[in-house]
Amino acid sequence: MVGTFSEGLAPARPYGVRLWGFVNAGGHFATPPKIRADEVGPLSGGLATIIVDGKTGYVNRSGKTVIEPSFVRADPFSDGFARVVTTGPCLYKTNDGPCSEPIILPGYVTPYEFRQHNAQSEVEVCRFSFIDGTGRLLTNLTFEDADGFSEGLAAVKIGKLWGYIDTTGAVVIPPSFTYAKSFADGRALVERARSTLEYINKSGQTVIPPRFKYADSFSEGLAAVSTGDFYIYIDRAGKQAIAARFVKASHFYKGLAHVQLMQKSDRFAYINRTGHIVFTYLP
Numbered sequence: 001m002v003g004t005f006s007e008g009l010a011p012a013r014p015y016g017v018r019l020w021g022f023v024n025a026g027g028h029f030a031t032p033p034k035i036r037a038d039e040v041g042p043l044s045g046g047l048a049t050i051i052v053d054g055k056t057g058y059v060n061r062s063g064k065t066v067i068e069p070s071f072v073r074a075d076p077f078s079d080g081f082a083r084v085v086t087t088g089p090c091l092y093k094t095n096d097g098p099c100s101e102p103i104i105l106p107g108y109v110t111p112y113e114f115r116q117h118n119a120q121s122e123v124e125v126c127r128f129s130f131i132d133g134t135g136r137l138l139t140n141l142t143f144e145d146a147d148g149f150s151e152g153l154a155a156v157k158i159g160k161l162w163g164y165i166d167t168t169g170a171v172v173i174p175p176s177f178t179y180a181k182s183f184a185d186g187r188a189l190v191e192r193a194r195s196t197l198e199y200i201n202k203s204g205q206t207v208i209p210p211r212f213k214y215a216d217s218f219s220e221g222l223a224a225v226s227t228g229d230f231y232i233y234i235d236r237a238g239k240q241a242i243a244a245r246f247v248k249a250s251h252f253y254k255g256l257a258h259v260q261l262m263q264k265s266d267r268f269a270y271i272n273r274t275g276h277i278v279f280t281y282l283p
Helices: 111-117
Strands: 010-012 019-023 029-036 047-052 055-060 065-071 082-085 090-092 103-105 129-131 153-158 161-166 171-177 179-184 187-191 197-200 206-212 223-226 231-234 246-249 257-261 268-271 277-281
Touching: 047 065, 153 171, 153 179, 161 179, 187 206, 231 246
Parallel strands: none
Antiparallel strands: 010 019, 019 029, 047 055, 055 065, 082 129, 090 103, 153 161, 161 171, 179 187, 187 197, 197 206, 223 231, 246 257, 257 268, 268 277
């Protein structure tokens, strides 16, 4: 069994063996199978998540456990910190799509299954914290929701509104948004009072005014946005950066973005950052 490659290695487990290691691009074990875990995630920031009996911890690329499995939920590290859920049972709302169902942590059971085996029919919604690479909590505060750290800040939900904290745990942009995403290219996508989407800078100031019904975070200097009928790409100043319009548009990754063409809406394509079509295909 082989997992996802990241930072040059992928978690792997030999057939019939319960121990995990890391393999290189050649398929050879760079870290011999010695990790005792039910699951091992990809490396991120030099650490990989491990799940042992429903609790999550972290190992380094040599397979050594550096943070003991003690969290009911823990995400990969990002910008030096990881989002975690410290206590349970609690109701965790997944982000796997519009039809995704919440689960109960620890144990990954549905609320129905939980009620079938427990007299208690209600369970609190999970609250989130952050840890550093040693497992130390960034702050004693917990949050109703949170996004990962990026560019030194993390979006957190305090009460019913979102704001941003820095790497000391201090609130640096007060909660004033009904929706907020991580910073990318010095811009963060936010929404105020459930109206249209806009972009702010790290001071919390609006730098691209609210006018979008749909918008994506910036990636490689560009962001896909829509006012309703089609998608375009804008630059960090909010100006249209690619002349073409698209039925659908994704973020850029390694110089390419996936789009659905306007002129031939049955066709999809990959474009580069100048808007040049690299190739098209029929789904």
